[in-house]
C-alpha cells in the first residue's frame with residue numbers, strides 16, 4: 001500500500017513537516033495549499049527537497065468552490081485553476097484535489113456542473129494534470145461521493161476522477177459498498193481519517209476532531225476493503241484535521257500517523273480475508289482457500305504484521321521510587337506478601353496471589369513514586385515484540401544478567417514501559433525465582449489479581465495511546481466517558497481484552513494537576529525517560545479480591561490509610577439504591593464505595609496516595625463490567641482536597 005499524509009495533519013513549517021514525514025517513512029505527501037503559500041521555499045525548492053527526502057508529492061490540495069456557479073464566476077475559477085496548474089508543473093505534481101462547492105455555488109443543476117467540470121478537465125489535460133473531485137460532507141449541492149462520482153462518470157474525461165475521503169463518507173453514514181462499482185482508473189486519490197462519534201455539525205467535526213485510523217470509531221477497514229475490491233492501488237493518504245496534532249511535536253505525530261496506516265493496512269487485509277466468501281459468486285476459481293485469497297485478488301498490496309492474540313492477563317505492575325517505605329507499608333497493610341529482593345537489582349517483589357507488584361528503587365532521588373512499567377502475559381513475547389516494533393514502538397533497553405528472564409519491552413506513548421512476558425497457564429511468573437526469600441508472610445494465602453490499571457495520559461498523547469494499545473497489544477477501546485473532577489472534566493477511555501483479563505483505563509490528566517515548570521513527558525520523545533522525567537498525575541493499580549469487606553477489615557486492622565469518603569456520598573447512595581441499613585453502615589464505616597447495574601454489583605476502596613500512585617481494591621459481583629464510574633467524581637474530589645490540604649500545610 002502506498003502511504004501518504006497531508007501536511008495539514010502536522011505542526012511546524014512545510015520543511016519540518018516534510019522532514020518528519022520522511023523520517024516516519026511515508027511514501028508521499030499531500031501539500032495543503034496554505035503550507036506552500038506561507039513557506040519561504042520556492043516551488044522548485046520544495047520539489048528538490050521532496051526528491052532528496054524520497055517523498056512523492058502525491059496531491060496538491062484543496063482547490064475550492066469551482067462548480068455550480070454562473071459563467072462569469074466560472075471564467076474566474078478557470079483562470080485561478082490555470083495558475084494552480086502552472087504552479088503544479090513547477091512543483092512536479094500531477095494531481096489536484098478539487099472539492100465540491102460549499103461557498104459560491106448558486107446553481108443546482110447536474111448538467112451544468114458536468115459541463116463546468118468538463119471544461120476544468122480539458123484545461124487540466126492541457127497541463128498534464130489530473131483533477132480528483134471530492135464530495136465534502138457539507139458541500140452545498142454535492143455532498144455524497146456517489147453523486148460526485150456520477151458527475152465524473154458523465155464527464156468521462158481522462159483528466160477527471162474521484163477522490164474518496166473516508167471522513168466525508170462515514171460521517172454521513174453513506175454506504176461504502178457502492179465504492180466497489182467505481183472503475184479503478186477513475187479513483188484518483190483516497191484519503192483516510194477516523195473520528196470519534198460526536199453529535200455536532202459535520203464541518204466543525206471534520207475540521208477539529210478527525211483522528212488517525214484506530215483512534216476513533218469509524219469502520220475504516222471495511223471502507224478500505226471496498227476500496228481495494230474496487231481495484232484501486234494508489235496512495236492511501238491520511239488527512240486529519242485535529243487541533244491537538246497541529247500543535248504537537250511534529251516528528252512524534254508523524255510516527256503516530258504512520259503507525260495508524262500500518263495498522264489500517266493489516267486490518268484491511270483482515271477484512272478482505274474475512275469477507276472473501278461474500279465474493280465467491282464472481283470468483284474465477286472457487287478453489288482458493290478463503291484465507292488470504294480475499295486480498296490476493298486485488299492490485300492493492302496489503303502488508304500484514306506478526307499476529308498476536310490479546311494478552312491473557314497482567315504479569316506485573318512496577319512502581320518506581322527512591323523512597324519505598326510508604327509503598328511497602330501500604331502494600332503490607334493491603335495484605336501483600338513481601339517476596340524478597342532481586343538478586344542483582346535494587347528491586348523488591350510483593351505479591352497477593354497472582355497480583356504481583358514490583359517496587360523498583362532505582363528512581364532518581366526526590367522523584368515522586370510513579371507507575372513505571374506494566375507486564376502483560378502473551379503467547380509469544382518475541383512475536384509480540386516484533387509486531388510492536390513494526391508498529392514503530394520504541395524498544396526499552398533493559399540490562400539482564402546470565403539466567404535472568406529476558407523481557408521484551410516497548411515504551412508506551414506516556415513512557416510507561418510495557419513488558420511482553422511469557423504467560424503461564426497457572427498464572428505464575430517464571431522470573432520470580434530471581435527474587436530472594438521474603439522476610440515473613442503475614443497474610444499467606446490471600447488471593448488477588450490485578451483487576452485494572454489506570455494510567456493518566458498527557459493531553460497531547462491521548463489518541464496516540466489509544467492507537468498504541470489497540471495496535472501493539474490488541475486491546476479493544478470501549479466508548480469513552482467523561483468524569484467530573486474539581487480540576488476539570490477527565491476523559492476516560494477503557495481498553496480491554498474480550499475476556500476482560502486485561503483492563504487498562506486511560507485518563508486524560510487535567511492540565512491543572514501539572515506542577516508549574518514541570519517538563520512535559522512529550523518533550524522527551526517517546527520512551528525517553530530522561531532523568532528529569534516524571535509523571536505528575538495520579539495513577540493507580542486496582543486489585544480484585546473475593547471478599548472486599550473482609551479485605552478492608554483486615555487492612556483497617558493493619559492501620560491502612562483509606563481514602564476518606566464524605567458522609568454525603570452514603571446518603572446519596574442510599575437514595576439511589578435503597579440499601580440494607582446494615583450493609584450501608586458497613587460501607588460507611590470502612591470507606592467503601594458501591595455501584596450496581598443490571599449486570600451485578602461493585603464494591604471498592606482506595607488507599608491514600610503516595611507520590612503519584614495509589615491503590616484500589618475491588619470486588620466484582622455477578623457480571624459487573626464497569627469501574628464504579630458514578631463514584632469517580634467522589635474519588636477525584638477527595639483526592640483534590642487532600643492534595644490542597646497537603647499544600648496548605650507545607
Ligand SMILES: O=C(O)c1ccc(O)c(O)c1
Pocket residue numbers: 061062097099134136165191206207239
Ligand atoms: O475542510 C475542508 O475544507 C477540506 C478540504 C479538503 C479536503 O480534502 C477535506 O476533506 C476537507
Ligand SMILES: [Mg+2]
Pocket residue numbers: 134165191239
Ligand atoms: Mg478530504
